[in-house]
Amino acid sequence: MSLVQSRFIIILIFVSVVIATGFFSMYRDYIKRMENYEILTPGKEDAIALIKPASSSILVKGVDESICRPFSITFLGIDAGSGQQSINWLFSLFQTPDLLFIISTVLSLCALFFSYDLVSREREEGTFKYIMANSVSRTTVITAKLLGAFICFIVPVVITMAIGIAIIAQMPQVLFTETDYWGIFLLFSSTIIYLFIFFSIGLLMSVLMKRSVSSLILSLFIWTVLVFVIPQLTQSISKNLAGAPSVAQSELKQNLSWASIVFERINGINGSQRDIQDEWEQLSMEFTRGQEERCSRLSKSMFASPTGIFTLLAPNLMRVGLSQEKSAKNAVWQYYKSVKSAPTNSDGMLVGNLPRFSFDRNQQVTIDSQSASMALIGLLLYLIVPLTLSFYFFSKYDFR
Amino acid sequence: MNYSRLIKEIVFKEIITNLSNLRFAIGSLLIILTSVVAVLITSLNYQEELNDYHQSLKSQDEAIAKYAHLNRIWSFVNPIVPPSDFSPIVQLRRADSSDSMFEDNGISSLISTLDLILITGILLSLLAILFSYDSVSGEREDGTLKLVLSNHLPRPLLLTGKWIGGTLTIWAPYLIMLFVVAILLLMNPTIQWDESHWLSFLLIGVAGLIYLSLFYLVGMLCSILSRNSGTSILISLFIWVVFVLVIPNTSPFLAAQLIEVPSVFKIEKETRRITGIERDNIIRSNSKAVIRQYDDRYNIHAEEILRLSQEDQKRLITQTPELDGIIRKLRSELNNIVTEANKHQDKIAESLSENLRLRSIQQTKLSTQIASLSPYASFLFITTNLSDNGLNKAGNENRQSEAYTNILSEYLQKKKEEAQKADATFNENSYIDLKDKPRFIYQPETISDRIKNTTSYWGILIIFNGVLLLVSFIAFNRYDIR
Numbered sequence: 001m002s003l004v005q006s007r008f009i010i011i012l013i014f015v016s017v018v019i020a021t022g023f024f025s026m027y028r029d030y031i032k033r034m035e036n037y038e039i040l041t042p043g044k045e046d047a048i049a050l051i052k053p054a055s056s057s058i059l060v061k062g063v064d065e066s067i068c069r070p071f072s073i074t075f076l077g078i079d080a081g082s083g084q085q086s087i088n089w090l091f092s093l094f095q096t097p098d099l100l101f102i103i104s105t106v107l108s109l110c111a112l113f114f115s116y117d118l119v120s121r122e123r124e125e126g127t128f129k130y131i132m133a134n135s136v137s138r139t140t141v142i143t144a145k146l147l148g149a150f151i152c153f154i155v156p157v158v159i160t161m162a163i164g165i166a167i168i169a170q171m172p173q174v175l176f177t178e179t180d181y182w183g184i185f186l187l188f189s190s191t192i193i194y195l196f197i198f199f200s201i202g203l204l205m206s207v208l209m210k211r212s213v214s215s216l217i218l219s220l221f222i223w224t225v226l227v228f229v230i231p232q233l234t235q236s237i238s239k240n241l242a243g244a245p246s247v248a249q250s251e252l253k254q255n256l257s258w259a260s261i262v263f264e265r266i267n268g269i270n271g272s273q274r275d276i277q278d279e280w281e282q283l284s285m286e287f288t289r290g291q292e293e294r295c296s297r298l299s300k301s302m303f304a305s306p307t308g309i310f311t312l313l314a315p316n317l318m319r320v321g322l323s324q325e326k327s328a329k330n331a332v333w334q335y336y337k338s339v340k341s342a343p344t345n346s347d348g349m350l351v352g353n354l355p356r357f358s359f360d361r362n363q364q365v366t367i368d369s370q371s372a373s374m375a376l377i378g379l380l381l382y383l384i385v386p387l388t389l390s391f392y393f394f395s396k397y398d399f400r
Numbered sequence: 401m402n403y404s405r406l407i408k409e410i411v412f413k414e415i416i417t418n419l420s421n422l423r424f425a426i427g428s429l430l431i432i433l434t435s436v437v438a439v440l441i442t443s444l445n446y447q448e449e450l451n452d453y454h455q456s457l458k459s460q461d462e463a464i465a466k467y468a469h470l471n472r473i474w475s476f477v478n479p480i481v482p483p484s485d486f487s488p489i490v491q492l493r494r495a496d497s498s499d500s501m502f503e504d505n506g507i508s509s510l511i512s513t514l515d516l517i518l519i520t521g522i523l524l525s526l527l528a529i530l531f532s533y534d535s536v537s538g539e540r541e542d543g544t545l546k547l548v549l550s551n552h553l554p555r556p557l558l559l560t561g562k563w564i565g566g567t568l569t570i571w572a573p574y575l576i577m578l579f580v581v582a583i584l585l586l587m588n589p590t591i592q593w594d595e596s597h598w599l600s601f602l603l604i605g606v607a608g609l610i611y612l613s614l615f616y617l618v619g620m621l622c623s624i625l626s627r628n629s630g631t632s633i634l635i636s637l638f639i640w641v642v643f644v645l646v647i648p649n650t651s652p653f654l655a656a657q658l659i660e661v662p663s664v665f666k667i668e669k670e671t672r673r674i675t676g677i678e679r680d681n682i683i684r685s686n687s688k689a690v691i692r693q694y695d696d697r698y699n700i701h702a703e704e705i706l707r708l709s710q711e712d713q714k715r716l717i718t719q720t721p722e723l724d725g726i727i728r729k730l731r732s733e734l735n736n737i738v739t740e741a742n743k744h745q746d747k748i749a750e751s752l753s754e755n756l757r758l759r760s761i762q763q764t765k766l767s768t769q770i771a772s773l774s775p776y777a778s779f780l781f782i783t784t785n786l787s788d789n790g791l792n793k794a795g796n797e798n799r800q801s802e803a804y805t806n807i808l809s810e811y812l813q814k815k816k817e818e819a820q821k822a823d824a825t826f827n828e829n830s831y832i833d834l835k836d837k838p839r840f841i842y843q844p845e846t847i848s849d850r851i852k853n854t855t856s857y858w859g860i861l862i863i864f865n866g867v868l869l870l871v872s873f874i875a876f877n878r879y880d881i882r
Contacts, residue, residue: 006631007630007631007634010634010635010638011634014638014641018646021646021650022650025650025653025654026653028653028656028657029653029656032656036663036665036666039663039666040663040665040666062506062510063505063506063507063509063510065506065509066504066505066506066509067506069665070665071502077502078502079502080501080502080504081664081665081668081669082664082665082668083664084661084663084664084665085652086664087661087664087756087759087760087763087764088652088655088656088661088760088763088764088767089493089764089791089794090651090652090655090764090767090768090771091652092493092509093493093648093780093784094648094649094651094652094771094777095512095645095649096509096649097646097649097650097653101645101649105645106641106645106646109637109641113634113637117630212630213534213629213630213633214422214423216633217422217423217426217530218426220526220530221426221427221430224430224522224523224526225430228514228518228522228523229434229514229523231511232511232512232513232514232518233434233437233438233441233514234511235508235511235512235513235514236438236441236442236445236513236514237441239445239508239513245452245455246449246452247501247503247504248452248456248480249452249455249456249459250501250503251501252456252459252460252478252480253459255475255476255478256459256460256463256467256475256476258475259463259467259472259475259476260463260466260467262471262472263467263469263472263829263831264467266829267829267830267831284502284503287503288503291503291504291505291507294507295505295507298507308511311510311511312510315510322505322506322507322510325505325506326505329502329503332502345677
């Protein structure tokens with residue numbers, strides 16, 4: 001039934017075009033970042049910690065831009081270089097068109113398009129009466145309709161995504177490891193669950209509303225609230241509640257700290273007990289604590305909507321999420337500890353025979369399985385609600 | 401026949417139909433509730449930002465009072481930019497800092513925060529489409545279109561009436577929202593807006609009106625072009641997705657493909673080398689030559705004298721008073737060497753970063769042009785520019801910081817000369833009193849400049865409106881009402 005509709009073709013073409021555009025942009029972006037990485041790869045004399053961009057960031061960018069910044073170790077602590085995107089304001093104005101964005105906003109909308117009239121349209125056309133005149137139970141009818149329509153939607157989507165990934169995997173400079181494929185598998189599974197949630201919401205509306213059009217409108221409202229309003233509001237709230245000093249203030253404190261210590265030392269004040277690196281470490285840890293508090297609060301409050309859950313889950317599965325950034329930074333921190341006492345040149349850079357920073361993303365960065373499973377459970381719970389409600393209301397549905 | 405009376409009636413009827421609709425009630429309620437919550441939260445955030453700003457100023461002043469010295473002076477007097485007055489309605493769309501801190505994570509790049517602009521740009525535009533997708537096809541399906549047009553009613557007149565009536569209905573919740581937000585802003589004691597602020601607010605409001613009418617027209621056109629409402633809404637939603645989500649988001653990536661920008665970090669590193677080690681080497685070798693000259697001429701060990709602590713130097717000068725003049729002269733020559741070297745190296749570094757800057761500007765410009773194909777982006781450019789949170793903000797801040805730096809450099813030079821006159825042993829590492837230093841005061845762009853910057857985007861929105869309206873009229877004239 002669904003296959004012959006014009007809507008099916010339109011949506012399919014649209015989805016393919018969007019996914020292709022997204023993959024192309026993200027692949028080229030990755031190549032750019034790889035080029036930059038090659039240029040920046042530190043020489044023997046530099047104390048710079050640099051992490052290679054992850055191939056999986058083509059699919060979901062997450063915070064990879066932040067992970068792959070060059071971190072220079074100086075006598076003042078760790079200094080992060082600007083990312084390449086800092087030069088163009090529009091990068092921060094708009095969202096990244098990666099798979100996460102496409103799935104969480106565009107595809108969830110498409111899922112609604114497939115299901116908003118599953119029940120109400122058959123009622124409008126009067127075909128329901130004929131179906132129910134046979135001795136088929138209502139549960140069977142709705143299950144069959146639901147699965148049939150959902151498969152029609154999800155199979156082409158999954159195939160398009162899989163083809164895209166297969167093409168990207170063949171590209172030069174791209175290397176997906178076993179862990180990546182495992183992550184991609186989990187990403188596909190969670191995508192199916194996530195889209196099924198929106199599909200069921202459409203179904204529920206189509207059961208509740210007498211007319212298809214009202215069903216679509218209500219579904220759209222719910223979509224807007226779940227996809228835009230709740231996640232963005234929680235982000236605003238978490239920003240407010242954290243109460244931690246801002247980036248600007250912490251940066252200022254770090255600057256004031258080292259300059260005053262140097263002053264004290266030169267002029268022999270206070271017996272010069274203060275140490276530049278110690279104080280930097282303290283300030284840094286204090287600030288990091290605030291950030292982490294905000295992150296954990298945000299991760300919790302993101303459970304308020306399926307899109308929030310998915311937004312944190314997808315980067316985690318592609319190992320470019322917040323917890324992966326934390327482990328990458330830990331590695332940088334360890335490296336800093338190992339070289340911090342080296343002598344410095346007049347530029348403040350550490351010199352001498354320094355150990356090189358080595359970091360193997362595949363070995364050292366793992367999927368945060370605890371939060372991933374929590375997220376999957378959360379998504380499943382979100383799925384159960386509209387699904388059970390649809391079944392319940394369908395059993396009382398009036399076909400006239 | 402009296403056309404103006406007719407049109408009034410059509411408009412009236414259109415408004416009544418829309419108002420009595422379920423989608424109007426739900427939509428308006430949703431929008432107004434969301435905007436109230438969003439503005440309350442962003443106002444709280446603004447308060448936090450203000451506190452943070454004052455805290456920063458305070459710690460800076462305290463440090464200056466205790467530790468100010470010329471050598472590392474720029475760590476003490478870095479200008480601090482206050483939060484934007486507009487942040488309760490338009491959030492700054494930039495990472496907290498420009499990513500230059502190790503501890504800063506990418507959390508803000510994952511999800512954006514909700515403000516009035518996003519509510520208008522995304523939620524209300526969607527609502528506009530929901531109001532209009534069946535304005536024509538719905539009437540055809542109900543059969544009322546046939547009845548209406550069987551009278552002596554010109555088609556353009558009917559469409560005009562429908563357009564005006566429909567646009568007014570989508571404007572209603574938007575205007576209510578603006579009104580409620582304005583009251584919230586007025587009631588908040590931390591928000592002190594003057595006329596120019598309210599003028600910006602008003603213009604942002606007007607931009608929203610034009611923007612919403614545009615999306616109403618998109619829906620109306622789709623409802624004329626497609627036979628039934630089901631297809632109409634699908635097509636209009638696709639257009640919405642392309643305009644609001646696809647074009648803007650891909651634009652910077654596309655522009656980055658077309659205009660390459662050299663590696664930012666590499667240039668930063670190179671600049672640091674040129675103005676750091678290389679400069680120090682030049683200073684060192686030149687200073688050595690001068691010191692040797694002095695050693696030969698006056699038969700002293702200038703380097704050792706300079707290395708002595710300030711107290712020891714003072715003692716030395718009281719023992720041999722003629723040293724006072726010599727040291728002063730030597731110091732001023734050494735100072736000149738430093739200034740010259742700085743000037744020279746800064747020039748080299750500048751030419752390096754100039755290329756980067758030009759390239760970045762080109763890339764940003766191209767991505768802005770690509771993004772302007774979407775009315776959503778144009779709307780964002782108008783609102784962010786009007787609220788001094790836009791494309792020019794960073795450049796404006798930099799310019800003002802630079803101007804301040806120049807003023808401060810002059811001031812410091814004067815201070816230094818005064819201090820040296822009073823005390824021959826004064827050097828770059830001695831404490832310097834900067835209590836009367838000029839303060840950095842951030843000046844937002846003037847309202848007329850802000851308006852000027854947005855003219856092209858207003859043009860784009862209006863042209864979009866005009867084209868859509870024209871196509872709608874043409875299409876409706878040939879419309880088959882059966």
